[in-house]
Amino acid sequence: MKFTKTSIPGVIVCEPSVFGDERGYFAETFRKDKFEEFIGRKIDFCQDNESKSGFGVLRGLHYQLPPFAQSKLVRVIEGKVLDVVVDIRKGSPTFSKYESIELSGENKKMLYIPRGFAHGFVVLSDYAIFSYKVDNYYSQEHERGLLYNDPALGIDWQLPIEKLQLSQKDKVQPTLDQIELFNFSSDLYA
Numbered sequence: 001m002k003f004t005k006t007s008i009p010g011v012i013v014c015e016p017s018v019f020g021d022e023r024g025y026f027a028e029t030f031r032k033d034k035f036e037e038f039i040g041r042k043i044d045f046c047q048d049n050e051s052k053s054g055f056g057v058l059r060g061l062h063y064q065l066p067p068f069a070q071s072k073l074v075r076v077i078e079g080k081v082l083d084v085v086v087d088i089r090k091g092s093p094t095f096s097k098y099e100s101i102e103l104s105g106e107n108k109k110m111l112y113i114p115r116g117f118a119h120g121f122v123v124l125s126d127y128a129i130f131s132y133k134v135d136n137y138y139s140q141e142h143e144r145g146l147l148y149n150d151p152a153l154g155i156d157w158q159l160p161i162e163k164l165q166l167s168q169k170d171k172v173q174p175t176l177d178q179i180e181l182f183n184f185s186s187d188l189y190a
């Protein structure tokens with residue numbers, strides 16, 4: 001497993017070793033020991049999620065408030081997405097900054113997203129099967145959103161707006177200046 005830092009400290013690209021042979025391939029997609037060694041923190045993922053979406057579907061930007069804040073390890077099993085994370089931790093040196101990366105069944109890249117970030121993705125292939133681990137359970141009461149095209153974020157989703165397909169909920173999410181932020185200083189992992 002290869003770990004690579006990104007422009008936002010704490011957001012990490014993970015690339016598994018893929019062992020191909022005449023039958024196909026094998027890859028270890030998660031190793032708790034190696035993962036914890038690199039991020040320097042214990043991690044206890046407690047829930048796996050999977051979603052399938054067609055071309056142009058944009059899911060996000062979503063996060064959960066404490067005490068149900070979630071860190072995520074996300075990957076694409078089939079297809080290709082542009083994955084986007086936004087730092088919404090008040091006081092963070094990278095507050096309001098975003099990082100984006102193409103994740104695909106082909107490149108097998110994964111992204112580790114710490115607590116304190118809004119997350120979303122847009123599907124760039126005909127369809128994509130998206131799979132991810134979270135370290136806190138789903139809590140509808142603590143679920144929040146951020147408007148995907150908030151001008152304050154300036155996210156390049158790579159597709160023209162007319163190609164995008166969002167849920168009604170995601171079309172009307174609040175903007176950065178309206179949402180309840182995380183505190184960079186508080187320990188989100190207590």
Ligand SMILES: Cc1cn([C@H]2C[C@H](O)[C@@H](COP(=O)(O)OP(=O)(O)O[C@H]3O[C@H](C)C(=O)[C@H](O)[C@H]3O)O2)c(=O)[nH]c1=O
Nearest residue numbers: 049051059060061062063072119120121137138139167
């Ligand atoms: C997230 C979640 C949802 N649900 C139920 C709630 C709804 O009845 C249904 C669809 O939920 P939603 O439209 O919020 O699904 P997504 O738009 O894919 O939400 C996800 O989108 C972005 C990419 C994220 O990072 C979050 O993990 C998550 O918010 O699944 C559950 O039962 N458990 C869950 O953990």
